Amino acid sequence: MKTVGITSPLSQTGISLGTTATYFVFTAVGAYLIDKMRRRTLIFAGLISCIVTQVAVTITSWQYTKTESTAAAGLTVFWVFLFQSLSAMFIATMHNLYPVEVLSLPLRAKGMAFYSIVQSAAGVVQNYGISIGIGEVGYKIWVVYIVYNALQLVVSYFLFPETSKLSLEDIDHIFETPKENPVKLSLRLEKARNDRARQAAESSA
Secondary structure: OHHHOOOOHHHHHHHHHHHHHHHHHHHHHHHHHOOOOOHHHHHHHHHHHHHHHHHHHHHHHHHHHHHOOHHHHHHHHHHHHHHHHHHHHHHHOHHHHHHHHHOOHHHHHHHHHHHHHHHHHHHHHHHHHHHHHHHHHHHHHHHHHHHHHHHHHHHHHHHOOOOOOOOHHHHHHHHHOOOOOHHHHHHHHHHHHHHHHHHHHHHHO
């Protein structure tokens, strides 16, 4: 907030509470969408929306450093709220759901323990490291997030299989079939399931 001229403690507290409440509300929306949309679609939509809003925040923050315009400051706050909304709606619910789905039963306990360690470490970096980064480079810290999310988008496209509505046996088959790409195999399984559902609907009609 200080990088766009919002220095009043009351204003900072209000915006902080507002973003937290926004995240809470849209996480509930995401919980509704989780059974309506494909897992890969949610991940891609979340990462792309994060990149777009972070680029927008970077541009308006940069403009504020040049002009100290209240419009640029207001737009920056707006983009932050939009980022919170889209991130919560598309990504937040996937944090705990997707790791469980891609881990087989023998690996699930160890995998989730490792996930918790990584999640906690990331939280420490986010909560304490970002303030140091802002102090050093100001609004340019957003560029780090943009690059990181772009890399995540590429990795998720090539490595994250589709698990929506697949059984645990199907997921085990995806990862344990020799010489098969898990992503491609998961998409073939999804297509086969959709074809069967469509044929069943046509037969009943």
